[in-house]
Amino acid sequence: MQVTTLGEALYPSPLRYFVSDSLRLAERIIQRPDEKMTDNIAFELAGPREKLFFDAKTTRAGIVTCGGLSPGLNDVIRSLFLELHHAYGVSQVYGFQGGYRGLDPHLGKEPLLLTPELVDDVHKKGGTFLGTSRGPVDTAVAVQNLIDKQINILFVVGGDGTQRGGYELYKEAKRQNYPLAVVGVPKTIDNDIPFVSQTFGYLTAIEEAAKALDRAHVEARCVNNGISLVKLMGRNAGFIAAGATLASQEVNFILVPEVPFKLEGPNGFLAALKKRILDRGHALVVVAEGAGQELLQNNTQLKDASGNILLNDIGQYLSTRIKTFFEDEDIPVHLRYMDPSYLIRSTRANAVDSVLCDLFARNAVHAAMAGKTGLIIGKLHDKYIHVPSELLASRKRVMETDGMLWQGVLASTGQPASFY
Numbered sequence: 358m359q360v361t362t363l364g365e366a367l368y369p370s371p372l373r374y375f376v377s378d379s380l381r382l383a384e385r386i387i388q389r390p391d392e393k394m395t396d397n398i399a400f401e402l403a404g405p406r407e408k409l410f411f412d413a414k415t416t417r418a419g420i421v422t423c424g425g426l427s428p429g430l431n432d433v434i435r436s437l438f439l440e441l442h443h444a445y446g447v448s449q450v451y452g453f454q455g456g457y458r459g460l461d462p463h464l465g466k467e468p469l470l471l472t473p474e475l476v477d478d479v480h481k482k483g484g485t486f487l488g489t490s491r492g493p494v495d496t497a498v499a500v501q502n503l504i505d506k507q508i509n510i511l512f513v514v515g516g517d518g519t520q521r522g523g524y525e526l527y528k529e530a531k532r533q534n535y536p537l538a539v540v541g542v543p544k545t546i547d548n549d550i551p552f553v554s555q556t557f558g559y560l561t562a563i564e565e566a567a568k569a570l571d572r573a574h575v576e577a578r579c580v581n582n583g584i585s586l587v588k589l590m591g592r593n594a595g596f597i598a599a600g601a602t603l604a605s606q607e608v609n610f611i612l613v614p615e616v617p618f619k620l621e622g623p624n625g626f627l628a629a630l631k632k633r634i635l636d637r638g639h640a641l642v643v644v645a646e647g648a649g650q651e652l653l654q655n656n657t658q659l660k661d662a663s664g665n666i667l668l669n670d671i672g673q674y675l676s677t678r679i680k681t682f683f684e685d686e687d688i689p690v691h692l693r694y695m696d697p698s699y700l701i702r703s704t705r706a707n708a709v710d711s712v713l714c715d716l717f718a719r720n721a722v723h724a725a726m727a728g729k730t731g732l733i734i735g736k737l738h739d740k741y742i743h744v745p746s747e748l749l750a751s752r753k754r755v756m757e758t759d760g761m762l763w764q765g766v767l768a769s770t771g772q773p774a775s776f777y
């Protein structure tokens with residue numbers, strides 16, 4: 358699938374290694390004997406192109422970071438800047454501050470002109486030094502501001518919402534006939550972006566979450582009938598809970614949005630927890646924030662500024678239900694509810710994520726300099742690809758319950774496939 362280009366690429370690249378525009382990577386590479394691969398998407402491979410659309414001498418680029426924090430945001434900003442500056446010779450790179458609102462001159466602060474000194478050691482800190490936010494920006498105002506500031510390239514670093522926003526900016530620039538390259542870098546600890554096998558920040562987040570699980574396990578083990586209940590992030594997908602469970606190897610029960618569960622009844626979660634307590638005298642339970650929402654009364658459906666549904670607190674709910682269940686059963690337990698959610702995403706990136714950030718960012722620069730627009734950098738089968746932003750909006754990514762990750766989780770916890 359070819360992504361949109363702004364026009365003919367005429368400028369020779371200063372780089373020495375190139376990837377051909379005609380190479381493709383198939384979305385699905387495993388074929389069942391009876392399967393026709395007709396609807397298989399073939400993605401353009403990311404990488405430096407021999408000819409560039411933009412002349413580095415006169416090009417101005419902007420970077421914006423949006424949505425929730427994810428370890429590695431500063432690494433991405435730094436690598437975007439350094440690739441533009443050192444490899445391509447683009448000297449005017451601006452950091453728009455405070456998320457998408459920073460694109461509106463009436464709402465945001467003035468963008469920062471990035472320099473090698475400014476980005477020098479930003480990757481050693483968590484968060485984003487440009488700031489972030491949720492909530493919309495008027496795309497017409499934003500694009501007009503980019504035109505006024507003569508910005509030719511905009512890197513949008515963020516999750517699914519940010520990339521939908523990037524798609525709107527791309528369409529608005531096209532409508533205004535302004536040749537703007539909008540290129541997305543996929544961020545989120547939730548790891549729920551389609552066509553990206555691993556978003557940056559996910560691995561660091563599960564490393565941090567696994568530390569919390571190990572400590573919660575110690576708390577449960579050291580008392581009689583200790584139950585540690587830990588809530589982890591994961592709005593629509595249980596990747597964080599599952600990854601941390603496999604990393605820790607101490608979890609006995611895990612509840613995720615992809616697998617609805619019942620609390621009551623002989624095959625329900627509470628009966629299984631009781632059995633575990635009677636057999637082993639302690640238990641570690643992990644719940645993803647998006648799990649079991651169907652059990653909670655949520656008629657109002659409140660949303661955050663970006664339009665994401667505000668979830669009800671499954672952790673508090675489970676904690677109360679477990680407490681009253683064991684009281685009714687007359688079994689004394691030591692229940693501790695822990696919510697380390699925000700603590701796992703505000704740290705700096707680990708080494709694996711830092712590598713991922715660097716490669717996502719440099720590929721984003723290659724795409725933009727070649728004049729490609731309305732895309733995000735994806736990663737499938739260990740290859741970096743160009744994913745049209747439009748395509749991203751049509752899909753959701755959740756954990757496959759018949760896949761290796763969830764099956765590994767079931768094997769390591771020993772819990773049944775479902776509580777019904």
Ligand SMILES: Nc1ncnc2c1ncn2[C@@H]1O[C@H](COP(=O)(O)OP(=O)(O)O)[C@@H](O)[C@H]1O
Nearest residue numbers: 424425491492493515516517518519521522663
């Ligand atoms: N459909 C959309 N159109 C335009 N902007 C959007 C859209 N969805 C989200 N955004 C904007 O993208 C930014 C980040 O979205 P959000 O959902 O908060 O985080 P994330 O990008 O991490 O998913 C917010 O400023 C939000 O208003």
Ligand SMILES: O=P(O)(O)OC[C@H]1O[C@](O)(COP(=O)(O)O)[C@@H](O)[C@@H]1O
Nearest residue numbers: 424425516544545546547590591592
């Ligand atoms: O409370 P906040 O900061 O709005 O963010 C909470 C959400 O952010 C996340 O950490 C990441 O979500 P996004 O990638 O969509 O920003 C979710 O796991 C969580 O639901």
Ligand SMILES: [Mg+2]
Nearest residue numbers: 424516517518
């Ligand atoms: Mg999101």
